[in-house]
Amino acid sequence: MSDFVVKVGGEGGTDSPTTAGEFMAQAAIREGNAIFTMRSFPAEIRGGLATYSTRLCDHDVLSQGDRPDVLFCMNQEAYDKLVGELAPGGVLVFDTDSVTLDAGAHADLTLYGVPMQSLAQGHVGEKRTKNMVLLGVFSALFGMPLDTLKQCVRDKYGKRGEELVAVNHRALEVGSEFVAESLTKTDPFAFEPHPEAARRQMIIDGSQAIGMGALAAKVEFFAGYPITPATDVMQFLAEHLPQLGGQVIQVEDEIASLGACLGASYTGAKSMTATSGPGLSLMVELLGLATMVELPVVIVDVQRGGPSTGLPTKTENGDLNLAALGAHGDAPRVVVAPANVQDCFYDTVGAFNLSEAYQTPVILLSDQSMAMRAQAMAVPDMDAVELRERRIVDGEPGPGYRRYELTSDGVSAVALPGTGTRAYHMITGLNHDELGYPSTNDGPLSMAMMNKRQRKLDAVRGEPGWSRLHGPDEARIGVISWGTCEGAVAEAVDRLNAEHPEAARALHLRLVWPLPVEEIMAFAATVKRVVVVELNFSGQLNQLIRAETLLPTELVRKFDGTVFTPGEIADQLRDLMPEPVVPPAVPSSTLRRRPTLASTLAK
Amino acid sequence: MSDFVVKVGGEGGTDSPTTAGEFMAQAAIREGNAIFTMRSFPAEIRGGLATYSTRLCDHDVLSQGDRPDVLFCMNQEAYDKLVGELAPGGVLVFDTDSVTLDAGAHADLTLYGVPMQSLAQGHVGEKRTKNMVLLGVFSALFGMPLDTLKQCVRDKYGKRGEELVAVNHRALEVGSEFVAESLTKTDPFAFEPHPEAARRQMIIDGSQAIGMGALAAKVEFFAGYPITPATDVMQFLAEHLPQLGGQVIQVEDEIASLGACLGASYTGAKSMTATSGPGLSLMVELLGLATMVELPVVIVDVQRGGPSTGLPTKTENGDLNLAALGAHGDAPRVVVAPANVQDCFYDTVGAFNLSEAYQTPVILLSDQSMAMRAQAMAVPDMDAVELRERRIVDGEPGPGYRRYELTSDGVSAVALPGTGTRAYHMITGLNHDELGYPSTNDGPLSMAMMNKRQRKLDAVRGEPGWSRLHGPDEARIGVISWGTCEGAVAEAVDRLNAEHPEAARALHLRLVWPLPVEEIMAFAATVKRVVVVELNFSGQLNQLIRAETLLPTELVRKFDGTVFTPGEIADQLRDLMPEPVVPPAVPSSTLRRRPTLASTLAK
Amino acid sequence: MAPINETPDAAVPALTAAPTATVARPQPGTRRRPVRPAALPEVLPLVTPEPQPTVEPSYTAKDYRSDKEPIWCPGCGDFGVLAAVTEVFAQRHMDPDNTVLVSGIGCSSRFPTFLKGFGFHSVHGRALPVATGVAMANPRLDVVVVGGDGDGLSIGGGHFTHACRRNPNMTYLMLDNEIYGLTKGQVSPTTTDLSLAKKALTTPFGTWEWPLDPVSLALAYQATFVARAYSARKQEMVDIIDRAIAHDGFSFVQVISPCASFYNSFRAKAPQVKALDESHDTRDRAAATALAGDHAAVWLGVFYQDTQPTLRERFHDLGELAQKGREHVLGEVFAKYM
């Protein structure tokens, strides 16, 4: 079994460490391994330190891992800033042309010096191939087949001419040959190719997956305004949606984005926008309108570090309060949160389904880490993807048409303009009667309408398939998480269970609002202590859970702009582990269990 | 002891029932009574049914009471819509010229028919004096001294000429004489004048009180955008602030309002804006900025019925979620909520004090009912009003000046531009270092800054004087409330205690965020069951309390756009009353008690 | 917007329109984009064509009214606009099933309530973005936006700019009463009279802010149809609104519509308003701009009109461009990322 993390660091503009990392990841996939990548950018617009880290694993991988085992430093800044991250016993590969090591340090590391710069310049004749030389070194040192890397290069650059391919191939060879001639491998890390296990997979990041999910859900209209790290979603759709007959427009601000989506949705079009925290803040008034007029719309929020402009290139799961409760008055809406790139695809489809079926805005909370992270994903089987549609009036319902009929499930059929229904009516953000007309002096009616809107949400609470369990059926500690933490939580739980049987289990929620209270209670009944793990300051999900369940939860949080490692979570859970004495108060078997998707995780 | 509610209803534009009600209230004050008024407006811009109700009470009054005891109907619509509200055994006075009674109904009521229209037209010669004729009738039927009413009329219209006064006096007499000649009093309601107890008091509504509070706090800058029911605050300040040397500007939208306030605050000016729910929704992004750059600013939100455009002329306490938690990322801020007109004054001063002392945005939640309600209030003793100021850099601190110095209380001294400090620095919504400069790659620093901001809020939690207790020291049921409900809760508690000793007590919070957890726990320890009473759909305070305390609270709520009556609360509390068996689990004496303002209520 | 009893591509003679030429705006250097031919595309990008219902030709103006009575004050200028709009709808045989009225918040924004058709009464200042979404997603709809001067120039002023330059196919009627009516009288960006401003609620000592002229702004924003009408001159208003609806692209009409309750300017306006001279060339943006800023009179009529590609055509083009030689099914998108 092989499982190690390789990180490459260098100057963003010139060294292109990201390209090296991407090829590494792609080759690993083709060799039947699993990957989990992370990127980081400098604060400068151009230049500065960029990093790319890839976990290479010949079995399924749940998280980015703990610390890098192998670090490639392409310049001094990378060495200075990153060498401290290396795991004990790790490997440092550095460019002897540009890195000066601290004298006497690193006794516990394996060091390989490579004159990357001179090899690229002198032997390949092209300074910019330094990252390819690095890849050649990687190939020879850790056993990544060079031909696979070469094929990746050909697939990417082939259409730009044989010369470009040749020079990059040459650089790969130069790197690889340097290792053969000048280095002796002394470290234990080895990549294990399993080409027989390789499946044809896409390598995509979270934003591309969201875009694909929207296409799969048959999105028809997208309006947006650029903002880091959400622009990629618009960029993806701008490239692909027009070809499938839909429209993408960049408008003047986020208020206009959501406004245009509501207008489009009013005509029956599936509509979506994507933004980050500051944009979501600006949308609050129109979000309330969406709930009030009961228009479907999907709002993607790729969360970044807050509050305010905060940490635009860092990650956080800190927009839950705003997404769930940010409204004047009570404006029930749905919030879902994928946990990985694959979820980004399927949960976007799910978001459209909930939105259209319940005629409600749905906010999908992704985050910077998911947006920046490439993962491998099997091509979706579109026949297995169910799409749900809006309840539409067909034919002419006659003059008494009630747009907001007080039905038992809260959902009323919609007459769309221009479809020959002659069901003339208006929609308004004012309190209204069943016909849709303003009514601001009828208390019982306003209450009935408020209850109608909430009724829809209560039904959403029972929608299946929006959570995953991990670990044994009963355990001393039960972890509840949301957002990008799932993989690290799952690995931490595995580690604890390896230490003590039945130490921990986990429930990961992807439908975060309305809260699936029954499911949480059932889970809580199987554990001695409930711990909520999340990536924000105040424990936003934790507070919602406590308010709705009164469970005496513990909170494990992080808010420095980076994701959790499995080790960090495991450490904190160990501290919170209750004594293994009393069995759970309520026998778990007496509580109703809902079907979960535990088994689908990272398959 | 006299205590009854008089309601006047008529056509807003022509009958002017509001003017009649206002004179009634003013005269009652001059006769040493207490009042509690309520107004309602039609949805139409002009015309439609308007009502004014006044509770007249020769002892202190806490709420608007339950149902009207006496109803004056000036037109058919008033009769049709309002007669059902009358308390059993009530009195109906109607204009025989315009109202046709339902045949055979009202056996339980006392009926007085008065040809108001013809008396005004025929005997006074001016149709528009119908409301004065009504006041004359009121005077004679219920014992309000006619001279006092006459004096009120003179004080209001005197400067517009003797003729106007005379015609109105004539109308008062005509009404009064009609009663003497044509009616026999058969009902039990009687106003009891106590001119000896009369104090010189202001009669003001909540918005005027907020404006006065701002003046008292020495506000220097106000920027706003009109919105019902908050415009009155801007209107009051536009009239008075320039005379005291400050500035009021109507800007292009609510985003600009808060933006301009932050700019003004940056120069050291005490700044304020006022809006209602939709405007607060638009301010969310800049609210986050205010927290991040640590600028003091007071945002008044006069809440109306939501969500979305909702019920603009109705009331609700439904913006608490947004005020406390509406932000991307965690942006701690302060939320206070006055309970009555007097609070509107003192809590506005308090809001400025907290804002300046802690360099934080403070949201003050008033509501439509408080804005529309006139109450009597003693002229504030300005010597007793303490003002707190921003911690300012004096002199030249030198080049290393740290705007965001990580102090133990979280508060850092500010260097203001143009004051000769030469402490050049910048402020930004990005994460920043102690000097104020952007820092987006230093996790520990971002965490330290987040903790700094929270530290300030934790200190606010302990600020004294922001709550009131009502009822005995221990009780079976403990009611926690916020916003406009206090009076009705207090009366309900009194009624329950009259039925069973130690049945109920109440804790009313005016600092609603950060939540005073210790105080709530201490209160909870003195009761068997905690009930939260509030005026919104989801129980927003209730959820916050449950999340922070895990108390198994019950919720009593209302969300039809109107305020609670004491009777409604008492009924619901009776249903929730626990059996009077076990004493409270924790002896209350072991818990620390904080000084409260219980005794100041309605003084 | 084509009347629904004709096929959408047939040429529709506008009832009262002056000859509208396809005017190429000057295009030197790289500063301006080439003008596209004005022909309408046969295929619309997004919505599956629905059978176009036809309306009874017998529909009169009042048949276009809903059964709701306007809640405006007696004497409000908006009544006149409502009458004119229904008359235009009747004479153009508009199909209510195909008509969408979009508004923000304000007295004038209550407009959709009183008309037969589909109405979206959104929030303050956001009518134009909402209407842009409507018009893009279903280009066959007749979209009319109605709102106030505050709604459109104060809180919504940022959207007005971009609606004009995008040229979506819709008509925007700005009912300008120079005041905030619904909130009971505060100055608006168009308030011109200092003495009246002093009576406004939040400016008891007056305001000195320079008033904006909506027509000048629409011209600066490159709108392709710009006009001004006056609520008290009905037939003229009918003609202007008719031409606005007939226009292919974004048509803007400032309708001076005084507020009877808080800023009654009927008396002040009457002597100032004058119909634009017949000789005014509506293809001359510079002349239009000069007339809009003219202080000698408040000119009424169509200031400017030209034919430019609409948002709908642009997106059609974009779709065609996109579809040339590229993936058309989802599977091909997936394949690109393998």
Added chain:
Amino acid sequence: MAPINETPDAAVPALTAAPTATVARPQPGTRRRPVRPAALPEVLPLVTPEPQPTVEPSYTAKDYRSDKEPIWCPGCGDFGVLAAVTEVFAQRHMDPDNTVLVSGIGCSSRFPTFLKGFGFHSVHGRALPVATGVAMANPRLDVVVVGGDGDGLSIGGGHFTHACRRNPNMTYLMLDNEIYGLTKGQVSPTTTDLSLAKKALTTPFGTWEWPLDPVSLALAYQATFVARAYSARKQEMVDIIDRAIAHDGFSFVQVISPCASFYNSFRAKAPQVKALDESHDTRDRAAATALAGDHAAVWLGVFYQDTQPTLRERFHDLGELAQKGREHVLGEVFAKYM
């Protein structure tokens, strides 16, 4: 804004300014307000006058730089603007203690970071409202707003309008690169070149939206000082910015400042830019408007300048009006409600 080493009321000869006349805009009927005399009030309404510190006369341009190195890409046009601004500050002997730089979000909005003085880096599009608050609350401060074309015309477009018509005393430099730089290249409201637009991230098939011209807009919004400069022509830029800061009221300068990374238009602009003719009358708004819309060249220089009451004077007046014969102490306010 007066240089701080003179008393605020002294007349300051602008270093390079053309003669600035007090131009009365036409005022017929009730449509326009009377022009007030241009004298500055002696008493300022709000802030207690602080002693005005003087700056070392030896301050050179680089002394106005903070110790932060700009994080802009090599070749970014904004470097030139930074150099020009510090030079203007030096030649005007501006006091950093009295200077407030306000910005929104964008590459250009990082400006305050690199200058010595007080800086408020607010949020995207909101620099002008924030700056208005600064300028109103302390009228003695020298307020300079710096931001991008997206910041000022897209998300912040609604505020630009009202800042111009209010005429607060501040200078607004819009660093126009016709692109969103910070978010790595999307079209902005000023993007003119269709082929470049196609390389922008969110418009892979191009955009047809009509570009806005910031100078034309400022003129339509009734700004009292409107100019255009070009980052690659330093001395001219220095002169223009100097005159802008010297202007009493709202001064707007569009600075063409190309983005080296995502829309490098230095090459395209070079042959187009031309200095305005000496003969251009800066008191003629109509001529300025025509030149701004001219397609023959991208004119550089001061298009328009006139003297109008500033927001500060207006509020001073308002305060005086308010204080005449009315309550001046809180007690009198209370008394009014008894």
